[in-house]
Amino acid sequence: MDKDHIFFENYAGTWDRDRKENSQQLQFLMQLAHIPQGSSIMDAGCGTGVLIPYLCQAVGETGQVEELDYSKKMLHKAKEKFGHIHNVIFTEANILNCSLAPGQYDGIVALNFYPHIASQFHEFIKRVYTALRPGGMLIIMHDMPRCAVNAIHGDASTEPGLPAVDILETALIGAGFTVVMAMDTEEYYFVKVVKAQSLPYEQYPDDGFARPGTAGEYAARQLHHHDPAQQKMIQNRLARISGHLEAIKRMVQEDRDCSEVLIQLSAVDSALVSVSKVILRNHIDHCIVDAIRENDMEAVENLKRAISTFVK
Ligand SMILES: C[S@@+](CC[C@H](N)C(=O)[O-])C[C@H]1O[C@@H](n2cnc3c(N)ncnc32)[C@H](O)[C@@H]1O
Known part of the structure; x- marks a missing residue:
């Protein structure tokens, strides 16, 4: 048993007392998670099962929740409270070395x-990626701000336990995920990504069909002088904004507090301004430089119009 493991075995008895569950906060995070009914979900590092009621509500009678933790005592506490629920199973295992069937969640x-x-x-991401079905989601979340997490976990100045969301996003994109939503606020930290639905480009057979991300598309992008990495980053940011907006739509449907809705809307507003700036900067750096070189005055006029709309 490592130090962490012993710590949790010793802490199981008083974990719930000290943890101070904030049900409104957890409900909100689960709303962002947007888990469909009928899903099969693993609650990794479940502890004493604080998420069980929320996950069960999300997956419904037809779904399944697997509570996984390597601490026998934490898991025992979870079973004491929720062992009677028919579609919750409890697995005592270390996520870094237990057996996980491909595409099982x-x-x-x-x-x-x-x-x-x-x-x-x-190792964690490789295992999680394999264990998810194509299109399956990974949600990394904290019901406290990042600074509070890092105050608990060691020396944040050298290697923070919880990185800034954009650093985590980059690592997850590198592992083959697409970012749906990523937020780092004064109250919580939330990153939702999904596993690619389709194969990575290199794994497609060489049969000449046009597919997203194929060599043909890449070449076309090159002709327009758009940097593929930048384009991917912009697509991810837009996907996140639209995911965030969907969550706000649900908040309004559920008649949530107006000030909460307004805070979330202003976050979307600044995210949109920031992605617009990236597009504008790229446009000036690449498209306009080329247009001037080729004496394409129409493109320059279009840019002037776009700028005056943007700065209005
Ligand atoms: C900070 S607690 C969080 C518990 C719960 N998710 C919550 O929010 O109350 C982290 C949990 O992860 C478990 N854990 C840590 N490393 C693990 C690993 N490699 N495999 C499985 N569980 C692990 C610990 O035993 C502990 O219960």
Whole structure:
């Protein structure tokens, strides 16, 4: 048993007392998670099962929740409280070395868990990616702000237990995920990504069909002088904004507090301004430089119009 493991075995008895569950906050995070009914979900590093009621509500009678933790005592507490629920199973295992069948989960949720696998991030992500079905989701979330997490977990100045969301996003994109939503606020940290639905480009047969991300598309992008990495980053940001907007739509449908809705809307507003600036900068750096070189005055006029609309 490592130090962390012993710590949790000793802490199981008083975990719930000290943890101070904030049900409104967890409900909100689960709303962002947007887990469909009927899903099969793993709650990684489940502890004493604080998420069980929320996950069960999300997956419904037809779904399944697997509570996974390597601490026998934490898991025992979870079973004491929720062992009677028919579609919740409890697995005592270390996520870094237990056996996980490929594509077995629709989603893996990790609440307050990331710092415990941070030093073995690559192994964790590789395992999680394999265990998810194509299109399956991974949610890394904390019901407290990042600074509070890092105040608990060691020396944040050298290697923070929980990185800034854009750093985590980059690592997850590198592992083959697409970012749906990523937020780092004064109250919580939330990153939702999905596993690619389709094969990575290199794995497609060489049969000449046009597919997203194929060599043909890449060449076309090159003709327009758009940097593929920048384009991917912009697509990810837009996907996140639209995911965020969907969550706000649901908040309005559920008649949530107006000030909460307005805070979320202003976050979307600034995200949109920031992505617009990136597009504008890229446009000036690449398209306009080329247009001037080729004496394409129409493109320059179009840019002037776009700028005056943007700065209005
Ligand atoms: C900070 S607690 C979070 C518990 C719960 N998710 C919550 O928010 O209350 C982290 C949990 O992860 C478990 N854990 C840490 N490393 C693990 C690993 N490699 N495999 C499985 N569980 C692990 C610990 O036993 C502990 O219960």
